Amino acid sequence: MSNKRFTTTPSSSIADSVTLAKIEEYDEYLNSEKRVDFTRWKKFTSSGATTTYLERKKPNPDSKLPETLMTGTLPGTLNENMFGLVSPTLESMRIKASYLNDFSAAAVLATIVEPTVAEPLRSVVIKWMEIDIPGASIGIVRNRDYVYLESTGILCLKNGRRVGYHLLHSVNFPQTSDLLSRVRGNMSLCGVFSQAEPGQTDCRGTGVMDPGGDMIRVMAVVGMIQATMAVNQGVKIRKVFKKLSFITPDLELSQRKVSFCVKCLLDTNMDTLEAARQQFVYSENIQLRNIEFSLLSSGSDATIAST
Template sequence: MEWKASKRFTSPFGPLNLSPQATSELEALSEVFMTDSVRTYERFLLDENRQVDGERWKFMYEKDDVRSYAEHAKFSLPAPGVEASHRSRSHSSSTSDLPIVLVTGTIEGDLDDTIYGFVCPTLDMMRIKTSYIQDTMYRACVLASLIYPTVEDPFRSVSIKWIEKGQPLHVRAVIKNRDFVYMEATGVRYLRNGERVGCQLVHSVQFPETPTRNSAIRGNMSMSAIYRQRDNNVVDVFLKGFLNPAGGLTRSIITRSAAKALLSVSKNVHCAQMKKLAWSQYFFTRNGIGAYG
């Protein structure tokens, strides 16, 4: 059992050795994408008054006070960011007909707790988050950490990760697992009206050291999320992007899968609470302090 648990969070690739130039380019790319996502959210919040255009977006799913929408095919454009200047490391699959998914709504909690829930630059944090998000993750690992959170900037992080999404056992012989190599970045920004928001970016990248594997089909994704304290204990959520598991699946299957999967943002606050609890237990155990002092 210990070996299986260890393998679940072990990289199937060789070491990812990024040059200083490559690291700098990836960090700059994350800044560009997060700046663009803030501007998109500002238009939605300040110019469109948080109203979803029913002509453009089709309602898909709802969980608590968070709703997901899929863009109608006639509005489809090349997915954001995939054809960026970082093309040499971006996934090369065509994205011209991928459905864009929009997630909006509110979740209960504090903005800082929400941000802390999705900041996950290390393997230990990834394990904790995975155990409470309860998605379809089969295997995952951190390939490289470019920027770690600091005391001065506790929510800023940039890392390269790999994740394999698993299929139920009874269909695994027919449908292969999907895996993704991606950059994940988090941070804090300010809107043009001075409001503070949390930012999260997930964007597929590719390196010579991370080739496709026979046991899985390499997918492609690009998503950005913005979180804002709307009222006391109420956080606004805005997420936009695409998730393409590849492998010849139809547009409707991809759309439903992405629209349902992205509703997991509602679990960030719970994840933050569990991370705090795990850290407290670690601190007390390390220092030989009983649970009640």
Template sequence: MKQEGIQDQPDALSPEETAALLTMSDSFIQEAVHMSRHYAGCSRHPSAIDPTRWKRIAHVRDLAMYKERRARWRLGSKRKLGSRLANKEYVDDSTKLLPATLMIGTFPGDLESVMFGLQSSTEDATRLRASYLGDNLVDEKLLAAPLESPSYDNPLRSCTLRWRGIRSGTAAAKVASGKIFSSRAIETVYIESTGITELGNGERVGYELLQSVEVPGLGGFSKNGRRQAIISYCYVYRQPSPDVMEVFMLGSTSRDGVLLGAYRQMRFALPFRRKVTRSKLAFCGRCLQRAEETSPLTVAAFEAMEQGEDFDFDTFDSSIPPLSHPSKWSSQCLDVDDDLAMTILGD
């Protein structure tokens, strides 16, 4: 993976680095799931949202976006900001997190389809996701080996180390060639963790974590000496009833990180028959019917088997609970106070 323009970029992380990143992502996801329970059903009862803390800034269909009020944000401004792995000696105005963002609401779909649409554990899947998002501003690239890869037993779980940067001029060609740190002024290295876990009460919830990290040889400072942008978001997905999904998102970003997708489009797979029939594309009706009748979990399982045959990397076999392997971990959820928000916003 080493190429000119990337200094000391490892082909794979050490077991210690992998274990640290998995532990960090697991703890963030636990706290996000714990926090989401406070807001379950709030999309139907918006008056339950604390108006002294949250100000609604956007509303699209059944999705509402809130921003933390400045007064409440300043109360926690002395808390640690950004990634736990970040060097606390270099916190400056450009890397401080903006007020927190909260999103709650519902949309049509089912849990397995949503999580299948979110997953992009390979370069091909990443390019495919970028194509249907229509994102011409931001480039993404996988770095090193996946921390966790989908398996036949758990095909919707993955954890990858990624790079994201603003596309500008000829820089897109440098991304394609692997020279990703040569000219970007706004960029970040982050982990993306997705999957489905089962709570102690039997409820299945999906999660997606986007968390900037600093790994020696992969991130920290860009070539021009500026610190990288920070993104720190976690999404939790529930299915309260058939064909209805409920989403909870909490997180923040540094000022530069807004351009890297803080308010990015929601990515999920829906039954596309209505969209396809309205489009000008010609599709085989029988193929569409088979696609609708096939479980996303089945498709993901077969894709995981194919990746397992062709994949060159040996992924780290972590024995660290709770989310590194499928288990019921709701009893281990941290008992945090709602006013503390999530650890991704500070301790």
């Protein structure tokens, strides 16, 4: 597997090294016939065709939290699953959150790599998110927030196998200082995916999450499990729901019931990669052109009002 495909900015270099290591782990996992080492891992819970494990003992005695492992299969093709995971814009984050409920507040802080026509599922962004903690509303605990680099894409192994990856890795910058009434946590979660058979995608995800502060260990572990499952099950948002989420012009999220007839669904059927281009590439270009047109129209006057 060549690493020339990756970018070379400092932030993405961190993500690249972590991602390459996880893809190598996944390759070894496939070569071992997907065996799980039960001397290291113990089963914690199952959801559908996926199973989540907790690490029995930490190699690092200074770490209080175990690593998590999730393995199994997800419905849908590799492209469909990756389309469900990638969210390079605030709008796509809000739509995803409306189905997965994986965070309570979020923001896109910086974009490093944008989706392109050639690679519509490739994205590297710096994000912030806040997670509601039970008891925070009455002051028992404080919500946790995270500043992290999110890297998503698809690579080809030496044997020609296409693998998708989705990484969430904490980063720190001078401009992202701790916020009031929140505890800044750290995390590193990575899911790797490949086409198992028609209509099924194999997945393997690992993660460790340090929520910071004095959070009870059981609550922290449950949060880790939920986060790992959310990272690996973004395909849920590509299913048809009774309620669909829409972004209004003022960037507010609304949900309403929408009815579809079978003929309409067949007529609007679109290749997954083309759908990703429509959402992440073409629509963004249209928005930029609208902004430029608005600025040019305003600039046609003798003066431009400033704030």
